[in-house]
Amino acid sequence: MSPWSLIIPVKRAVLGKSRLRGATPGAQHERLARALALDTVAAAFACPAVRRVLVVTDDEELRAALPAGVLVTADPATAAGRDGLNAAIRHGQAVLRAHETGRIVALTADLPALRPADLTAALAAARWHHRCHVPDAAGTGTTLLASAGDLRPAFGPGSAAAHARSGAVALAGEWPSLRLDVDTPADLVAAVALGLGRHTSDAIGRRRAEQVSP
Numbered sequence: 759m760s761p762w763s764l765i766i767p768v769k770r771a772v773l774g775k776s777r778l779r780g781a782t783p784g785a786q787h788e789r790l791a792r793a794l795a796l797d798t799v800a801a802a803f804a805c806p807a808v809r810r811v812l813v814v815t816d817d818e819e820l821r822a823a824l825p826a827g828v829l830v831t832a833d834p835a836t837a838a839g840r841d842g843l844n845a846a847i848r849h850g851q852a853v854l855r856a857h858e859t860g861r862i863v864a865l866t867a868d869l870p871a872l873r874p875a876d877l878t879a880a881l882a883a884a885r886w887h888h889r890c891h892v893p894d895a896a897g898t899g900t901t902l903l904a905s906a907g908d909l910r911p912a913f914g915p916g917s918a919a920a921h922a923r924s925g926a927v928a929l930a931g932e933w934p935s936l937r938l939d940v941d942t943p944a945d946l947v948a949a950v951a952l953g954l955g956r957h958t959s960d961a962i963g964r965r966r967a968e969q970v971s972p
């Protein structure tokens with residue numbers, strides 16, 4: 759099994775996951791935004807195929823809560839603009855490429871139901887391609903972009919089509935927990951049904967399923 763290095767970009771919690779604001783009464787928004795990222799990182803870090811996880815973030819509280827062994831770098835100055843996500847991924851790639859030439863992956867940080875088995879299976883499938891991506895459950899966005907060379911990230915609205923147009927093969931496996939990015943309250947309801955990670959589960963509280971309003 760060839761090892762992968764993962765880039766996980768996370769917007770500052772005070773700004774990020776704005777479509778989820780107010781999704782759960784009582785759940786503090788910033789705590790929930792960080793919890794989504796912490797569950798994504800924990801599941802990714804638990805994959806045997808993952809050698810290194812690099813989080814790109816300006817969120818100091820998140821940085822302090824990350825498990826030991828996870829690498830962190832700040833957003834580049836260019837991430838302040840409209841294309842912050844892709845700038846953050848390109849920056850993460852440059853940081854990794856200063857030390858290694860192996861396969862790299864960019865993974866969105868909003869996958870709170872992610873199971874290591876789904877990510878492991880997707881990474882095994884990705885080994886057959888120079889560059890590939892995993893569309894989200896809706897088929898329009900992207901949750902994972904992998905490359906043996908330059909990632910050339912094109913995240914943003916319609917990114918699945920943009921990645922396909924740029925030559926990144928769309929991987930076809932089911933991997934429900936990898937495709938379920940949580941953008942809206944309805945996505946959070948779906949993630950509850952699939953099984954949330956510990957951080958998000960704690961953040962929304964024990965009576966979570968009934969309390970999330972789609």
Ligand SMILES: Nc1nc2c(ncn2[C@@H]2O[C@H](COP(=O)(O)OP(=O)(O)OP(=O)(O)O)[C@@H](O)[C@H]2O)c(=O)[nH]1
Nearest residue numbers: 767768769774775776777814842843846866867868
């Ligand atoms: N480091 C970094 N990560 C980003 C940036 N913009 C988005 N992300 C991350 O990219 C992933 C996917 O982005 P979105 O789903 O659009 O997340 P978002 O911008 O926090 O959510 P909304 O405010 O609801 O649009 C999430 O994990 C975000 O935290 C950025 O400028 N810098």
Ligand SMILES: C=C(OP(=O)(O)O)C(=O)O
Nearest residue numbers: 899900913914917939941
């Ligand atoms: C940034 C993206 O995410 P979302 O559609 O989840 O905002 C994307 O899918 O490229």
